[in-house]
Amino acid sequence: xxxxxxxxxxxxxxxxxxxxxxxxxxxxxxxxxxxxxxxxxxxxxxxxxxxxxxxxxxxxxxxxxxxxxxxxxxxxxxxxxxxxxxxxxxxxxxxxxxxxxxxxxxxxxxxxxxxxxx
Amino acid sequence: xxxxxxxxxxxxxxxxxxxxxxxxxxxxxxxxxxxxxxxxxxxxxxxxxxxxxxxxxxxxxxxxxxxxxxxxxxxxxxxxxxxxxxxxxxxxxxxxxxxxxxxxxxxxxxxxx
Numbered sequence: 001x002x003x004x005x006x007x008x009x010x011x012x013x014x015x016x017x018x019x020x021x022x023x024x025x026x027x028x029x030x031x032x033x034x035x036x037x038x039x040x041x042x043x044x045x046x047x048x049x050x051x052x053x054x055x056x057x058x059x060x061x062x063x064x065x066x067x068x069x070x071x072x073x074x075x076x077x078x079x080x081x082x083x084x085x086x087x088x089x090x091x092x093x094x095x096x097x098x099x100x101x102x103x104x105x106x107x108x109x110x111x112x113x114x115x116x117x118x
Numbered sequence: 119x120x121x122x123x124x125x126x127x128x129x130x131x132x133x134x135x136x137x138x139x140x141x142x143x144x145x146x147x148x149x150x151x152x153x154x155x156x157x158x159x160x161x162x163x164x165x166x167x168x169x170x171x172x173x174x175x176x177x178x179x180x181x182x183x184x185x186x187x188x189x190x191x192x193x194x195x196x197x198x199x200x201x202x203x204x205x206x207x208x209x210x211x212x213x214x215x216x217x218x219x220x221x222x223x224x225x226x227x228x229x230x231x
Binding site: 035037043044045046047050052057059061062063095100102103104105106108109110111 | 119121150151152153154156158163164165166169170175207209210211217218219220221222223224225
């Protein structure tokens with residue numbers, strides 16, 4: 001069955017960096033577009049970034065553009081999110097999600113918490 | 119990339135129906151038939167309910183249905199059950215300057231009275 005397992009979360013001071021990973025299994029990772037979606041505690045979902053299947057194309061929400069970088073290793077079936085210049089408003093649960101075309105996320109990870117605080 | 123607008127809350131008694139709206143713009147919901155809906159129980163990851171406006175993945179009860187008119191999409195939950203108490207989010211595809219983007223709704227908390 002499809003599994004997405006995030007790791008790498010934690011507490012980081014403002015201005016710091018963190019790298020999240022998402023280990024994928026149970027589907028052909030190299031053929032799937034992948035996303036990161038975040039959820040601020042007690043608030044709603046926010047789409048963060050997408051990376052196309054070959055890793056050559058990516059797009060970002062305005063709120064993270066220039067600070068976050070999504071990447072993937074198709075040989076390791078792993079998705080990453082490099083987060084730099086972190087701010088308090090980046091505090092959230094970060095989910096990796098599999099794309100099933102047309103703005104559909106058919107599988108989600110369990111989420112990983114990132115807290116930006118001094 | 120403004121969030122789609124949903125009512126903060128909705129409620130109904132068991133067996134009743136509740137409809138949740140999701141209002142966007144001519145650049146997202148109004149332009150593309152690519153709207154999906156998600157159910158999220160407290161402390162859990164979201165679960166796909168509806169995709170491509172009105173299509174249900176296998177395993178999702180037919181009590182859940184979706185539709186769209188102009189810039190507004192809707193999710194209807196018929197025959198409300200206690201386990202339907204959750205947060206619901208819509209999502210739309212959008213493209214700005216050729217960028218492949220997504221935008222979520224603000225979320226609606228459904229309470230079963």
